Amino acid sequence: MTQAVKQAYDVVVLGAGPVGENVVDRARAAGLSVAVVESELVGGECSYWACMPSKALLRPAIARSDARAVPGLRHLVQGPLDARAVLAHRDYYVSDWKDDGAVGWLDSTGARLVRGHGRLTGVREVAVDGPEGERHLLTARHAVAVCTGSRAALPDLPGLSGARPWTSREATSAHHVPDRLVVVGGGVVAAEMATAWQALGSHVTMLVRGGGLLERMEPFVGEHVADALTERGADIRTGVSVSAVVRDGGTGPVTVVLEGGDHVEGDEVLFATGRAPRTDDIGLETVGLEPGSWLTVDDSLRVTGHDWLYAVGDVNHRALMTHQGKYQARIAGAAIAARAAGDALSGSDPWGAHEATADHAAVPQVVFTDPEAAAVGLSLDEARRAGHRVRAVDLDLSGVAGAGLYADGYRGLARMVVDLEREIVLGVTFVGPGIGELLHSATIAVAGEVPIARLWHAVPAYPTLSEAWLRLLEAYRDGAGTS
Template sequence: MTDENNNTYDVIVLGAGPVGENVADRTVAAGLSTVIVESELVGGECSYWACEPSKALLRPVLLYGEASRFPGVGAAVTGPIDTAAVLRHRDYMVSDWDDKGQVDWVASAGITLVRGHGRLAGPRRVTVATPEGGTVELTARHAVAVCTGTSASLPPLPGLDELRYWTSREATSAEQVPGRLVILGAGVVAVEMATAWQALGTRVTLVARGSGLLGRVESFASEMVADRLRSAGVDLRFESGIAAAERPDGPDGEVHVTLADGSLIVADELLFATGRSPRTEDIGLDTIGLKPGTWISTDDTFTATDVDGDWLYAVGDVNHRALLTHQGKYQARIVGGVIADRAAGIALDTETWGRSVGTADQLAVPQVVFTDPEVAAVGLGTEDAARAGRTVDVVDYEIGHVAGAIQHDPKYVGRARILIDPERRTIVGATFAGGGVAELLHSATIAITGEVTIDRLWHAVPSFPTISEIWLRLLETYRDQQAESAGSE
């Protein structure tokens, strides 16, 4: 049975994850009627299967590691981690996969929620297939924002359809700790899940096609993560890959993983952490001249560039600019303003760092990898600078030489690196690896975004004894490098 309902709003948002919620919140705040369409849980991937549950698994693991290594505390850490308690805490953090709280917030913000699978049906039109089997027809006066995010990419293995496997969703929501886990991948999901499950009692084998982990961060940081994983017992197999995988005894049996070199690994679970694909396969892109299943290209206002009329926006992961929740929410705040300004006939502020452009996507994208040690980076890395043909001065300092780091861990091992534009004397990139460095990242992000000069940074005094004193040591090192360079000329 089909019910036909015709509803017109100023703005239609496809996807009620953090990105879609932020777009809708901004447009409603601007006085635009807004409807948000969601086929799964309101709150999206981040809330239930990614950021929140993964960090709930990782935090006790990292805390246990720090405590067990600290003098006077390590002796008090007896016995293994209480995995049942960790999983209960994980369930609490995701509200037991119940989105009532998020639904209540949507209603309180004045946003209309329509549950079901939304598909574009031409310019400014969306058709929603509801869970009850009905159909809701929606029309937008001003804008449709696609905020459908991504899903896990899968390798082209034979028999994959019959193989029961994990993606990031199963890895963060598993109800039992597997005895043995094979992970295919070397990115953030792979290393974070290897860190978590190894510490929770799983024997982990990580298989990577390349020669190292975390290919987009500075090599010193990825090598530190690899060393710690090895010392924790993770079996790292580099320059390899999976040729075949099967469960010969059925979906509940062991998984037999054949590597590219012909070797066999027998495990209980197999996690594919091999990247992300846009969730655009079945959202009606063909009805507006776009190819289904592809990333949606945008300009810096996040307006779709291949669709006429400035009515379609692609926000968050789906535009492939920066696949991070916080960056998607940043884009959403901009898009909310862009839609509101266009609806009101106000000219957009598209100057660099203007309110209508996502400049940070190119210059200052921060990311933390919650491994042991943590890795935090923003802006350019040395390889990024080389590819872009940019001349930068590289400044390194061992974080363990800072008094605050020794207070954190007497055997602290970590490194900081900043990249400096020698002409403008501003920081264009920063990477930190070590315990507790995630909290250093926002200061680096502000320095890059604010284009704070090195001369001005000398007057930003770090408190003692904290790890943030690393900023002073980096500046001193740069001063000494410049003096040495001048003396050798």
């Protein structure tokens, strides 16, 4: 190993994914010097193994499904997808797993990129072991921001380690279509990847421990998605647990053994069974924190008990979604800059730049299944458990004029959860084709705590799916719903 190079910066960022990039952007805009450490590709999980490749795989599947519901077009799109073209489309959107473009942007900010694995070695200190054996010792004058994200968590099952299972990374980067794909899990990754690979030609079997898909959303969401997958040939088994995985020599078919002795065979098996923080080897023990743990933060994303350490994005376990991590990063960057300048964070921030309040009440999410699912704020059950006096209003979206024009036989449902004491919307959920683009209007209503009386004056264009808002308000006015 070469002699260590010591350098000081105002801010050191661990992780150059979307979250780290946004911390860099805000800190540099405030005139702070920044070093960012990355052990893999600049651009991170979202760019190469999550958001971008998964949506590139899903878009052709959803577009074909939509076209099949349009008169005059459906007869032209009855054939299979061109899998080779879809995978090439995916490869384009991940830049063939090369980060030249992302590095170019990072360079344009004036931040310094340090390649290698970074570890805390003490207060405001980071050591980086580079790819050529070099070592960098970085000191942060003001803050270190941990933006290392999360990884797929695999269960401890007999035979799993030798069976070469897919995780979310393999599912979004594979270059062949398995004839049979077994998906273990019922959450977002499981549902989206089942949708994508089934459309590409795999026979999909889903093994779900719980009672249905997407159980963190309103119950009707998982029902709609499961019905659609089943109609297209998927085998969805709920209330089942995997006890072992067998794959002789790590090649050939894989056998997934269920508790009770039943088994399922596939050519590949995807485990989408949760996430774990990438904090196990970043030196947390040197500053009194537990390696491998989620990091608890305040609303300015500062780690509890450490006035110089920030944890932004997945690592703090507040909301494991890229857009929410980028939101947190903008908050953290502004907070770091304000503290570096000696400014107080409270009482002088009309833009809310220093507190990630949306993490508590207005987290939006779109699930790019077919049909799409989208939600923001609290579900009915969450609102009740939080002690709110609420009423939920449901709407069959097939009755909205824009739905019939969107697709023949349109099926979808919307739910609006209203706080009866303050007369504001606490949460909204949609499921149906094309509803992802409706979500931001719901997010504004929830985050802005817009009174119901004012929402009447937000006139939806006719004939669009957004007319669902008018129908939900009418139903609420007429006393419909569940309290």
